[in-house]
Amino acid sequence: MGDDSEWMKLPIDQKCEHKVWKARLNGYEEALKLFQKIEDEKSPEWGKYLGLIKKFVTDSNAVAQLKGLEAALAFIENAHVAGKTTGEVVSGVVTKVFNQPKARAKELGMDICLMYIEIEKSEVVQDELLKGLDNKNPKIVVACIETLRKALSEFGSKIVTLKPVVKVLPKQFESREKAVRDESKLLAVEIYRWIRDALRPPLQNINSVQLKELEEEWVKLPPSPPKQTRFLRSQQDLKAKFEQQQAQGGEQSDGKPAVDPYDLLEPVEILSKMPKDFYEKIEAKKWQERKEALEAVDSLTKNPKLENGDYGDLVRALKKVVGKDANVMLVSMAAKCLAGLASGLRKKFGTYAGQVVPTILEKFKEKKLQVVQSLQEAIDAIFLTTTLQNLSEDILGVMDNKNPSIKQQASLFLARSFRHCTQATLPKSVLKPLCAALIKQVNDSAPEVRDAAFEALGTAMKVVGEKAVNPFFSDLEKLKLDKVKIRTGESSAGTHAPSAGPAKKGKPASAAGGKSKKTSDSKETTEAEISPEACEELAAAVLPASCLQQLDSGNWKERLASMEEFQRAVETMDKAVMPCQALVRMLAKKPGWKETNFQVMQMKLHIVALVAQRGRFSKTSASVVLDGLVDKIGDVKCGGNAKSALTAIGETCLLPWTAEQVVSLAFAQKNPKNQAETLNWLANAMKEFGFAGINVKGFINNVKTALGATNPAVRTAAIALLGVMYLYMGQPLRMFFEDEKPALLAQIDAEFEKMQGQSPPAPIRSTKKTAAAAEEEGEEGAEQDEDGGAGQDIMDLLPRTDISDKITSDLVSKIGDKNWKIRKEGLDEAAAVISEAKFITPNIGELPLALKGRLSDSNKILVQQTLSILQQLATAMGPGLKQHVKALGFPVITVLGDSKVNLRTAAMATLQAWVEQTGMKDWLEGEDLSEELKRENPFLRQEVLGWLAEKLPTLRSVPADLMLCVPQLFACLEDRNADVRKKAQDALPTVMMHLGYDKMNKATGKLKPASKDQVVAMLEKARTLMPAKPAAPAKTGGKGSAEQSRAPSGELTDDKPEAKKIRGGGAAKKGPAGKKPATKGPKDDEDKSGPIFILVPNAKEQRIKEEKQLKILKWNFITPRDEYVEQLKTQMAACFAKWLLDEMFHFDFQRQVKAIGVMIERLNSESEATIGCLDLILKWITLRFFETNTTILMKVLEYLKLLFTMLNRENYHLTEYEANSFVPYLILKVGESKDVVRKDVRVILGMLCKVYPASKLFPFLMEGTKSKNSKQRAECLEELGCLIEGYGMNVCQPTPAKSLKEIAVHIGDRDTSVRNAALNTVVAVYNVCGDQVYKLIGNLSEKDMSMLEERIKRSAKKTPAAPAKQSAAEKTQREQPANPNATFLRKPAQEDPGKLNQSRQNAHNDHPSIPKEFQLDLDMIEQDQRSVCELPDLVQHQLDELLEPVMIPEPKIRAISPHFDDLHSSTASTINFVISQVASGDIGTSIQALAQIDEVLRQEDKADVMSGHIDQLLIATIMQLRLINSTHLADDRVDKKDLIKLYSCIMGNMMSLFSMEMLAREASIGVLKDLMHSLITLMLDSRVEDVEDGTQVIRSVNLLVIRVLEHSDQTNIFR
Secondary structure, eight states: OHHHHHHHTSOHHHHTTOSSHHHHHHHHHHHHHHHHHOOOTTOGGGGGGTTTHHHHHTOSSHHHHHHHHHHHHHHHHHOGGGGGGHHHHHHHHHHHTTTOSOHHHHHHHHHHHHHHHHTTOHHHHHHHHHHHTTOSOHHHHHHHHHHHHHHHHHHOTTTSOHHHHHHHHHHHHTOSOHHHHHHHHHHHHHHHHHHGGGGTGGGTTSOHHHHHHHHHHHHHSOSSOOOOOSOOGGGHHHHHHHHHHHHHTOOOOOOOOSSOHHHHSOOBOOGGGSOTTHHHHTTOSSHHHHHHHHHHHHHHHTSSSBOOOOOHHHHHHHHHHHHHOSOHHHHHHHHHHHHHHHHHHGGGGHHHHHHHHHHHHHHTTOOOHHHHHHHHHHHHHHHTTSOHHHHHHHHHHHTTOSOHHHHHHHHHHHHHHHHTOOTTTSOHHHHHHHHHHHHHHTTOSSHHHHHHHHHHHHHHHHHHOHHHHGGGGTTSOHHHHHHHHHHTTOOTTOOSSOTTSOOGGGOOOOHHHHHHHHHHHHHHHOOOOOOHHHHHHHHHHHSOHHHHHTTTOSSHHHHHHHHHHHHHHHHHSOGGGOOHHHHHHHHTSTTGGGOOOHHHHHHHHHHHHHHHHHSOOOHHHHHHHHHHHHHHTTOTTTHHHHHHHHHHHHHHHOHHHHHHHHHHHHHHSOOHHHHHHHHHHHHHHHHHHOSTTOOHHHHHHHHHHHHTOSSHHHHHHHHHHHHHHHHHHOGGGGGGGTTSOHHHHHHHHHHHHHHTTOOOOOOOOOOOOOHHHHHHHHHHHHHHHHHTOTTHHHHHHSOOBOOTTTSOHHHHHHHTOSSHHHHHHHHHHHHHHHHHHSSBOSOOTTHHHHHHHHTTOSOHHHHHHHHHHHHHHHHHHGGGGGGGIIIIIHHHHHHTTOSOHHHHHHHHHHHHHHHHHHOSHHHHSSSHHHHHHHSOOHHHHHHHHHHHHHHGGGOSOOOGGGGGGHHHHHHHHTOSSHHHHHHHHHHHHHHHHHHOHHHHHHHGGGSOHHHHHHHHHHHHHHHHHOOOOOOOOOSSSSOOHHHHHHTTGGGOGGGSGGGOOSTTTGGGTOHHHHHHHHHHHHHHHHHTTSOSBOOOTTHHHHHHHHHHTTSSOOSOOSSOOHHHHHHHHHHHHTTBOHHHHHHHTOSSHHHHHHHHHHHHHTTTTTHHHHHHTHHHHHHHHHHHHTOOOHHHHHHHHHHHHHHHHHHHHTTOOOOHHHHHTTHHHHHHHTTOSSHHHHHHHHHHHHHHTTTSOHHHHHHHHHHHTTOSOHHHHHHHHHHHHHHHHHHOGGGSSSOHHHHHHHHHHGGGOSSHHHHHHHHHHHHHHHHHHGGGHHHHHOOOOHHHHHHHHHHHHHHOOOOOSSOOOOOHHHHHHOOOOSSHHHHHHSOGGGOOHHHHHHHHHHHHHTOTTSOGGGSSOHHHHHHOSSOOSHHHHGGGSOGGGGGSSSOOOOOOOOOOOTTHHHHOOHHHHHHHHHHHHHTOSSHHHHHHHHHHHHHHHTOTTTGGGGTTOHHHHHHHHHHHHHHIIIIITTOTTSOHHHHHHHHHHHHHHHHHHHTOHHHHTTOOHHHHHHHHHHHHHHHHOHHHHHSTTHHHHHHHHHHHHHHHHHHSOHHHHOO
16 A cells, blocks of 8 residues: 555656556546546647657556557547657557457557547558558457558548558468458458459459459449548548538539559569560561561550650650551551550650650541551540640641641540640640631631531630630631530520639629620620621721722822821711721721821821720731731831820730730841830830730740840840839849840849839720629739739749659659769759749649758758759749648758758758748748757757747738747747857747737746746746737828838838739739839938938947957857847947948848948048948948858948048058958958959958058968868968068068968868969968078978979079068058969959069079079969960960070060959859969879860860860960970989870870861961971970880870861961
């Protein structure tokens, strides 16, 4: 009893774990009662038992286990978190419950499994049950099968995945245990109830007796399909519907099979089973042999499911038989084989569809029924493997064929294909050209062709609805239109809406109403063409006789008088009786649009506009005049009237249709003036009509044509049109032009930049529509406005591509391959697919699962690439991204926990890109976010909490599931990591603004007492900081509360994620909203007119003092934390204008760019105040250095250059305080990957020395050489060399010896650029102090020392007797260094070539005794990684003088254009650098460079990049040949095998070059002469022959000389 009393006092959860079984029994009983009492399924109480539930079901005591099972069932039924225990609990049930003798235990175990399925965990349960089938205990196997059967019976085949079950079922029929076989039989019967005959193929190989028994049982089953009787938690609406049907006693069923039999089949591999001589036999002359080959393939393709593989050769062979074999029986057999392949491979056959379909369509010319039927079966099977869009071009290609059989079968194929389509899979873009071709065929002379066309058109109308196809039937006569409608099953008398067109919003329309709508529509769009005779009769009835007589008069005055009468008649004519088509046809009557008198033509065009405005103007009438209007739109005198007429037609016939016709007509002719004016009219029309309905993709194709026009006016008009489109579409428009040339893209970007910040004007014109249509659209518009969807309509205009077909299983398997290189290749392909499609549908196949796996890849480079693809996906998919948030979005959040900063930055950028498209709601729903926060990863918690703190204040409402994050938020408030605690405190007020203080305070009740006190105190503090919820956006132009609270910068409504629609979308519908920015503009200008900086006396000194006393944080960090940002913001508030401060810290980088622009504008006018705030400005700039946006970074660097120029002009010198908080972060950017950024940073470092002592800058650069970034190390070393050359050894701090030792360490760096930079710097020291450098650098390894000596030997200049003392003026001005490498690192445009040449010549003249091979500054060529202007200049010199003892003139340095860096690409810089290494004194470096160039030359598609660099390459090669001849061959230390290898590389490189005639012909006369001289010298050199394999080198030279003579420019080589 003592023991009992001991455990009786324990809490329930401890009792459940007690070693005494009675204690556990008691604990389970109490737990059962507790679980039944807790009403809140999300109560934290459930969390206490998460880890105990498995013990409940696996208790070793049978009595306690029964009670534990009951308690576990209650827990699973009621607890929200029960799903987390699924795997371990079901596994326990299978192994420890299903083997129990008690039936009650087994029953409870099954109930637990079924309850887990009910709470959405069917997959996990099914996996564990299938694992149980492999158990050796037959009792467990029987119970698992019985549970699967019961689950299927209750939940149905949509919940229980049958494929894995069917796969293991045959094995169970082979069991030795009768109980297992019997239970398997019952399961097979149950499966048959759900999928019927789909079960037969997988079971065809079981014992015949068992199969017979199954057949007997299957026959007994009722024919009606079974129904789901138990429902998931998410299916409660279905449950209510089911119960309602049961109460009514009715049954409804869709009759569709839940499972595709194909999915249950195992694929069969047939390629290896094909006859080995198949391809020989199929080409045999005897038809019997060809037949044997086809019969073998036919038997293999009868397998219902085929293994994927490379079927290309087989398909091509069958295609050849179909297309060319004269034996129709073999054609029929080949077609059957193709049908079998298509049926067996399904979507995997889609890649071959385009090859086969044209051949089949052409073969329909055969008359024999057997062949035609086989071909029909084949093409129908192939259609199911691809899309109609993919086949449409092939079909359209045969619609004009002369053979009626082909046209008939093509139309019938379309009819059959349409039946497989839906409104979604048959878009207008596909349907329109097909309907146009079919409409031509309804007028065909062959009746069978006409009937087939009617059949296809009727099927299309039935699928997409009459309203959708009516615009395509405008030219179809009423009689023929009735025939089409008959094919849809609709009588011509006209019942209203077709079955495929559902009534809007579920409102039933009356028959009369529907009929009236159709009548009005048909009058507008389907007016038939009127014959010329009928036109004259109709016109005569409404026009004066004299008017008609003088229309074609030879006297222009009579024609003018006729036009005046015509105009008066039209102005007074009643709309109801105006025969529009007759009138415009009379205007087009000779001379028509060829009228030579401009006055008559002006009147004629004006009348067209009048008729369009005043009458019922149809598209048929418009088609009569559009060609003439476009022809006159570029006319100086008549162009204005033509544009007015086009605008009037746009009002009547809808702008999208009119614009499409006009642009296509304009670009069908060659008149550039007409093309330019057409685009100008369209740009203006878009502003007047709005953007609704415009076919964006079609116009972009036309605009691209215009952008490529030779006439500048056409290009200008196209760019202007893009600017107008940008107003409505925003940034997505640019995606269509990313493949354009950089120069053109720059012009487009400049136009877009002009439009930024502007709102599209409110439409001033509207199209004429029937009242019914207007009412219909009005209802839709109201709905859209409620959802904020007005802007979204613009996004919907962007045509999206379904890329699911391109996400093949091969691609998915590549992405998941074990080899990281193949995985990377797969990711590259996926990125290319998305990039090519531009805008895509949400259907991306299995790509989400594949990308999810790569987010946890061990190779971090692939993780970063995957994140980049996900960002790309967000832009391409748009709002459709929502459905992938759970599968792909939350794994991105997991990456935020990575230890690498760059990965976390990329993950956050991806997350922001996704949220921009999806909004926050989907991210906050469910428990996924709270699960992520549960991970005890400080990096993840910091990032997620910071993200929430940023996003939550912008939301007006959040899902209730945000409450699930509160316990994790409380845990983060007490996290061991200080940054996590800080982020949690920042997020606390933003969470409270949505959940309220009371709820959060109540949630602290579950905390431990010590923790609770701390958290409650933080809640009280957060309560005072809680921000107000943002107000709902105003729907009119009036000022809302949100605007007032955020003035003056609050006028931008895109601050909130839910408001981020395509810009100007709302403005197209609401005039006042569109005018809002205009009304606020004056106020903004007034607010921003004052000074941007406020000069506070002694403020900077006070900030310096506070930092020294540690009252504020010292500006020193690896990455800026929020406290630094807040501190800076607080300090700046006293010195900066409020509106400027808001812009500078705005989350939209474009607003920050504008702020920098204002600071640039005011730099000179407010220079004194700028200097007063300089420390704060520099600190703010350092924050921008940590952002990844290149635009803002470049703007910041532009400002810095202007700022330091101003400071130098004002003779201001940076203080230590300012330099310490800025220079280290500037040096970080010198290692930036982008050349343009590094270039600007180097310029700024040069300017910095004018306002800050170089000796103090030196230590900062020395610290930069310790970076892990090799680019940063190299650039810092180069800068150090510049300082030493410019200022002497005194600049080296703290001492030259210490500094030089640290610099010399980098000579052994593994990175080539770092090694070269270190060597250059030491050479610069050598030039200053001579041999003393060897003492300063200390001990080096033998390899490093030899490299240094070689470099000094080649590159150094004679040491002066004593370092020249520099004047103070020189130091402040900082002369350009004499070393050309260092000089180029400074701003090239500022280089003085005269001074440089003079100094070099002086140095040369002073040292006539220097050996000839060292007189040319080879280092300039080898190490100058970015100069492309220096190597070609060497062409001007006679290089053979290197072999003579006389001195050569120094190469001239050509002045570099100021625009050089803007014009030159990074590709050219890379080529220049590699070519410079060809002439390297290091054999290994030269071989590596030659190999890289050879690799480029061997690839035809890449070899073009070498164009323009041929002379440069040949000069470097000649220099290397001379270096070998003069140095390496005579040096016994050089391994002669290396020399032979170097010779081989040079010969191979030259052979590749002179094999390409286009490149070879670029070689100039002087260079060819030197090359031939060097080659002949090499051939005659006996030392080469003495080396092993030297004779092979001589042979190669012979071949090369012949190749040079053959392929180089003959004029140059033989001159």
